Amino acid sequence: NLMLSWQRTSYHFQPVKNWMNDPNGPLYYKGWYHLFYQYNPDSAVWGNITWGHAVSTDLINWLHLPFAMVPDQWYDVNGVWTGSATILPDGRIVMLYTGDTDDYVQVQNLAFPANLSDPLLVDWVKYPNNPVIYPPPGIGVKDFRDPTTAWTAGSQNGQWLVTIGSKVGKTGISLVYETTNFTTFKLLDGVLHAVPGTGMWECVDLYPVSTTGENGLDTSVNGLDVKHVLKASLDDDKHDYYALGTYDPAKNKWTPDNTDLDVGIGLRLDYGKYYASKTFYDQNKQRRILWGWIGETDLEAVDLMKGWASLQAIPRTIVFDKKTGTNVLQWPVEEVESLRSGDPITAEANLEPGSVVPIHVSEGTQLDITASFEVDETLLETTSESHDSGYDCSNSGGAVTRGSLGPFGLLVVADEKLSELTPVYFYVAKGADGKAKTHFCADQTRSSMASGVEKEVYGSSVPVLDGENYSARILIDHSIVESFAQGGRTVITSRIYPTKAIFGAAKVFLFNNATKATVTASVKMWQMNSADIKRFPLDEL
Ligand code: DQQ
DSSP states (O other): OHHHHHHSOSSSBOOSSEEEEEEEEEEEETTEEEEEEEEETTOSSSOSOEEEEEEESSSSSEEEEEEEEOSOSTTTTTOEEEEEEEEOTTSOEEEEEEEEOTTSOEEEEEEEESOTTOTTOOOEEEOTTOOSBOOOTTSOTTSOBOOOOOEEOTTSTTOEEEEEEEEETTEEEEEEEEESSSSSOEEOSSOSEEETTOOOEEEEEEEEEESSOSSOOOTTOOSTTEEEEEEEEETTTTEEEEEEEEEETTTTEEEESOOOGGGTTOEESOSSSOEEEEEEEETTTTEEEEEEEEOOOSOHHHHHHHTEEOEEOOOEEEEEOTTTSSSEEEEEOGGGGGGEEEEEEEEEEEEOTTEEEEEOOSOTTEEEEEEEEEEOHHHHHHOOOOGGGGOOGGGTTGGGOOBTTBOEEEEEEEOTTOSSOEEEEEEEEEOTTSOEEEEEEEEOTTSOSOSSSOOOEEEEEOOOOTTOOEEEEEEEETTEEEEEETTTTEEEEEEOOOSSSOGGGOEEEEEEOOSSOOEEEEEEEEEEOOOOEEOOSOTTO
């Protein structure tokens, strides 16, 4: 079936077949980036969770390796679940992961590489006295999982800390444990943070970002000019949320910058399909890199038919946004640009209200698009429109809803007749206070004529500062569209399942569906080569 085979990606990480979910234990070691991931060796749906393993020298081209860990012990026989790596100062690597026991109790286990002189870290050994942490009193045995990378908290000698997500009633919490040897752990008093109403916190992440420098920070860094990001994946709504704050190890507390209780846990990392993300510090390029799991938004029966499900997002560098001070910036790692093929395709256009302009491209299936848009500033000031102050991407009718100053943007993976299309766009609303508020949205309502696929409009507001153009970067790779606004302030990942706009029929258009504003657009985009993703010479993979 051509339509289904088109959906498989060409430069996103995915196993040869079957089900994948969370990224696990990412790390850089002896010239290689390692990615482990939740994997079902037997089917395209979740189950039998095993740790898949792949390595890369550039985060883009991969070599699949044998499974790192399989569910073969009483303490993980119902699944080798999510975990994180810590590289100790003496060069040892410890992997802490959650095991689902023979009794369905969530425990934390320790594993380490069998041979540290092997840069591929092919063989892994589980600690014989696992588990190293059991659910503490008062915590449900099924509510205790996904240990983070460990960090040291300054003065305390040889002490490492690790945090693990949980819940009490409907309050999501993160517990902190102290250890010196990674085999015995002590639960600290209090919780790192708690937010009522958020339910179980999965895949918690805590890491420093620099408020002054350009580089990423190693996980143990704290002090002046440092903020800490706390991220939780909410099991109840399957989205990743984060907030910026301050971490005080002496008090065992992380405090959000914005203490307004209404913000809950904070902002979404990605407003599309994106979950269970995890960062690591890349000591090779002094950057912090974010991995995230991109699920499917089609029917499970179709996943079983195509024989695979889920992708990993292109890894993103993550830094503090010094210009706004309110958010992080996520951006595809620079290495993805090595796949850009030949000269860029460029287009400049003056988009009158209500116009659609094609950009010539032979096949719009694998693209890296950069686009910027200018709107007449005086129109921003003089328009009397204020009815759209309550605009929000998800509930305002998508790209067909017209306002004075938007929507405008790109139509991607669209066929010539626009019977299938995915608009990625800005919508500038003028609030009752007279100020413009910009929204960045991706509209899946017409991405596919197939039934049984989710057809939502994703997105959120995005800060646009004085003197900035509206700017977007869009990575297209068959059934995935990753869209970044304003340098990565707001990010949206879409999965799309077109039936007609595939292969050479997939095109790109500029559009301006505003009623008043003329928009000047400037586009530079590249066809993308496929990544080299090799099988390990063991065919049972
Ligand atoms: N996936 C793992 C759990 C984690 C969940 C199981 C998040 O450890 O909480 O596959 O997607």
